[in-house]
Each structure stands twice: as structure tokens, then as C-alpha cells.
Amino acid sequence: MTIESGTTSTSGTPSRADQRQGFPEIDILWISEGLSCDGDTVSLTAADQPAIEDVVLGLIPGLPKVNLYNKVLSPTLGGEEFLAPYRAAARGESPNPFILVIEGSIPNQDIIEGDGYWTSFGNDLETGEPLTLNWWLDHLAPKAWAVVAAGTCATYGGIHAMAGNPTGAMGLADYLGWDFKSTGGLPIVNVPGCPIQPENFMETLTWVLYHAAGAAPPPPLDANLRPQWLFGRTVHEGCDRAGYYEQGNFAREYNSPKCQVKVGCWGPVVNCNVPKRGWMAGIGGCPNVGGICIGCTMPGFPDTFMPFMDEPSGGSLSPMLIKPYGAVIRRLRGITNMAVNREPRWRHRGSELTSGYDPHWRP
Ligand code: SF4
Ligand code: SF4
Structure with missing residues (x-):
């Protein structure tokens, strides 16, 4: 198909002129058939800044018109009606450019090729056989204007990819390649979290949509493809309990307001903004409300952080050093x-003024 200046091709692939000027309309094709609990879709419903409803209803100024396809959130009923835009996009016949959002980790089909499937999304219309997530990725990712991984399972593999798993599960970048580029020239955009913090995801999606509108540069990502402005600091740096840590005041049991590093918190070495941002409407945020940080936004999760609820291995040196320092600081304070x-x-x-004021007007 010839691509004309200022238009999109029938495959939804943007022309150079479109990329400069932005798109008036874009589809979000969300597939949650990775290995997951669908928790990211559920978490997304709590977002408020902005809410997904506001984006879909066109209430955010400057964004393209957004058509959201998600099996839980989509207004379409299901079945073939729901699958139609995915099938069109896989054929290269999408009427709009599209953002592919993947939720859940990617199983390794190669290790069982010809002997079943790990996870599927709809059936092949000719054979009736299930279409695997891997099939959809192979057909949609090369045509997507942007590819976004929602949650730690999709970004790095998460719980399904831990040692001893039978599926060979991996993250999206492990599957598509860490140097993958979408047709819009973007790397995979990873928004980790088990599940995603709702506003973290919506803020990232909104940035990508503003970029699609031609109104913003690409979102800045770190080496693990996470949005830099969201994952550039540690949990510890935003934790309500950091003052206790500094004074060497550690909880020995749960239900204590003190620093939880001795009962398993990995916050000092984990990139996540949840204690600062809260979870819903600014409330919550793991260690702020008594939950230890188990590193759920990290590529090494969960194996590197296990066993949970034990004092972090290798992390005990700094609490050990801070203890005498903290004791002195605590006493002085x-x-x-x-x-x-x-x-x-x-x-x-x-009648006597003792504030130190000089009553110079008196004789
Ligand atoms: S509870 Fe965790 S994140 Fe908070 S101060 Fe202690 S170690 Fe740091
Ligand atoms: S604070 Fe830790 S456990 Fe909580 S969301 Fe962030 S990385 Fe995950």
C-alpha cells in the first residue's frame, strides 16, 4: 500500500508527515492473555489522574481520539465483535495506528511446539485452533505504532518466570528483543508493578498519547525501559519511615511504625515511587502503611528478593552500620x-519586659 504524506496506510503504519503532525485518532489494542492474574487491568480502574474513562471520553485536551479495546474495560460485547479490531490489525488492515498493550508474561511456545499451547486469545477462523499469545505478538508487534508492557509479568516475566517454572516465561523485551522499535520509532515502554500503580500507568499512557498527537517528545526511559521520572528514585527515598532508618530504629515485628528493613523491606535498593505517590487517591504505598517492599517493580523479581519477610540478604551491612550512628543521632536529637x-x-x-527589646523612648 502506498503511503501518502499526511495520511496513514491501511496497516495503521504512520507516514513521516503523520508522525510530525500527530494522529487525530488511535486505537489501543490491549491483550491480557499473557500469563497473569489480570490484576493490571483491575488496578487501572482505580486511576484518577487521569482516569481511563476521561481519556476514552475525550476529556483530556490535546489527545487523539482513543478507541480502547480491553476485554474487561471495552464497551464492545465480546466474541468476534471484540476480536474484530485485533484481527484487522493482524492482517495489516487497521483503520488507525494502534498502541499494543500486553499484560502478563510471554510463555515459550518453542519448548512445546506442536504439543498444545500455554495461553491463547481467540481461535483461528479456518482451523478452529487457538491462536497463541505468541502468534498475536508476532503479527501485531511489527505493525504497532507503540508497544507498552503493563505490569511486571509483561515487562520482565514476574512470578511466572521464576526459577523452576515449566513455561519458560519471559518479559516482552526478552521476547521481542531489548532493541525492538515500534513503527513509531519507540522502544517497548515498560510500566512494571505487581500490579501497576494505576496513575503510573495512566501517566505513561497519556505521555505516549501526547507523543502520538505530536505534542510531546517520546517518554524518557531508563536502561530497563521504565519511565525515568517514575522509577528514578528508590522506595526508601520516598518512604514515610526513612527517618526511623536514619536513626537506627528498626521494627522487630509487624504493626510497628518503625523502619521495616529488619523484617524484610528491600526499599533501599528498589526503584519505585509508590510510597511517594500512594496507591489509590494518594492513600497507601507499601511501607507507608506497614507492607514491606518486596521489589515487585524490579527485573530480578521475585527470585532476587526471596524468601520474602526475611531480612534482605546482602542488605544487612548498611542497617548494621547505621545502628551505632543512628543511636548517637537519636540521643542528640x-x-x-x-x-x-x-x-x-x-x-x-x-510588669517587667524580659524579651530583650530596648525601650529607647523611655527617659
Ligand atoms: S521501611 Fe523500607 S523503605 Fe521504609 S525506611 Fe525502612 S527500609 Fe526504607
Ligand atoms: S514499594 Fe516495593 S512492593 Fe510496593 S509497589 Fe513498589 S516495588 Fe512493589
Whole structure:
């Protein structure tokens, strides 16, 4: 198909002019048939800044018109009606450019080729055989304007990809290649989290949509393809309990307000903004509300962080060093705290002014 300036091809692939000017309309083809619990789709419904409804209803100024296809959130009924835009896109006949969102990890079909399938999404219309997630990826990813991985299973493999798993599961970048580029010239955009923090995902999607509208540069990503502005700091740096850590004041049991590093928190070495951002409407955020950080946004999750609820291995040196330092700091701050809890002595009744003011007008 010839691609004309300022238009899109019937495959949805944007022309150069489109990429400069932005698209008036874009589809989001969301497949949650990776190995997952569908928790990312569920988590997304809690987003408020912006809400997915606001994006789909066109309430965010400057975004293209968005057509969302997601088996839980899509207004279409299901069955072939639901699958139609996916089939069209796989044939290269999508009327609009599309963002492919994958939820769940990618099983390795090669290890059981010809002997069943790990996960599927619809059936082949001719043979009636299930179409595997891998088939959809092979047909959709090369045509997608952008590819987004939602949640830790899709980004890095997550729980399904842990040691001893039978499926050979992996993340999207392991499957498509870490140097994969979409037709829009973007690398895979990874939004990890088990599940995604709702606003983290929506903020990233909105940035990608503004980029599609020609109103923003590509989102800046780190070496693990995570949005830099969301995953550039550690859990510890945003934790409500960091003051306790600094003073060497550690919880020995749950239900304590103190730092939880001794009961299994990996926050000092994990990239995640959840304690700062909260979980829903700013409330929550793992360690803030008594949950240890188990590193669910990290490529090494879960194996590197197991066994959960034990003191982090290799991480015990810094709490050990902080202990004597923290004890001294705590004592000194205790003294200062007593001092700043006293009112100055010149605040009193009586005829004498003792504030230090010089009454120079008096003879
Ligand atoms: S609870 Fe975890 S994240 Fe919070 S201060 Fe302690 S170690 Fe750091
Ligand atoms: S604080 Fe830790 S456990 Fe909680 S979402 Fe972030 S990485 Fe996951």
C-alpha cells in the first residue's frame, strides 16, 4: 500500500508527515492473555489522574481520539465483535495506528511446539485452533505504532518466570528483543508493578498519547525501559519511615511504625515511587502503611528478593552500620527535641519586659 504524506496506510503504519503532525485518532489494542492474574487491568480502574474513562471520553485536551479495546474495560460485547479490531490489525488492515498493550508474561511456545499451547486469545477462523499469545505478538508487534508492557509479568516475566517454572516465561523485551522499535520509532515502554500503580500507568499512557498527537517528545526511559521520572528514585527515598532508618530504629515485628528493613523491606535498593505517590487517591504505598517492599517493580523479581519477610540478604551491612550512628543521632536529637519543646522564658505575665527589646523612648 502506498503511503501518502499526511495520511496513514491501511496497516495503521504512520507516514513521516503523520508522525510530525500527530494522529487525530488511535486505537489501543490491549491483550491480557499473557500469563497473569489480570490484576493490571483491575488496578487501572482505580486511576484518577487521569482516569481511563476521561481519556476514552475525550476529556483530556490535546489527545487523539482513543478507541480502547480491553476485554474487561471495552464497551464492545465480546466474541468476534471484540476480536474484530485485533484481527484487522493482524492482517495489516487497521483503520488507525494502534498502541499494543500486553499484560502478563510471554510463555515459550518453542519448548512445546506442536504439543498444545500455554495461553491463547481467540481461535483461528479456518482451523478452529487457538491462536497463541505468541502468534498475536508476532503479527501485531511489527505493525504497532507503540508497544507498552503493563505490569511486571509483561515487562520482565514476574512470578511466572521464576526459577523452576515449566513455561519458560519471559518479559516482552526478552521476547521481542531489548532493541525492538515500534513503527513509531519507540522502544517497548515498560510500566512494571505487581500490579501497576494505576496513575503510573495512566501517566505513561497519556505521555505516549501526547507523543502520538505530536505534542510531546517520546517518554524518557531508563536502561530497563521504565519511565525515568517514575522509577528514578528508590522506595526508601520516598518512604514515610526513612527517618526511623536514619536513626537506627528498626521494627522487630509487624504493626510497628518503625523502619521495616529488619523484617524484610528491600526499599533501599528498589526503584519505585509508590510510597511517594500512594496507591489509590494518594492513600497507601507499601511501607507507608506497614507492607514491606518486596521489589515487585524490579527485573530480578521475585527470585532476587526471596524468601520474602526475611531480612534482605546482602542488605544487612548498611542497617548494621547505621545502628551505632543512628543511636548517637537519636540521643542528640532527643536532647534538641526537649529544648525545642520549651517556650522561651520571656513569655510571661508581670510588669517587667524580659524579651530583650530596648525601650529607647523611655527617659
Ligand atoms: S521501611 Fe523500607 S523503605 Fe521504609 S525506611 Fe525502612 S527500609 Fe526504607
Ligand atoms: S514499594 Fe516495593 S512492593 Fe510496593 S509497589 Fe513498589 S516495588 Fe512493589
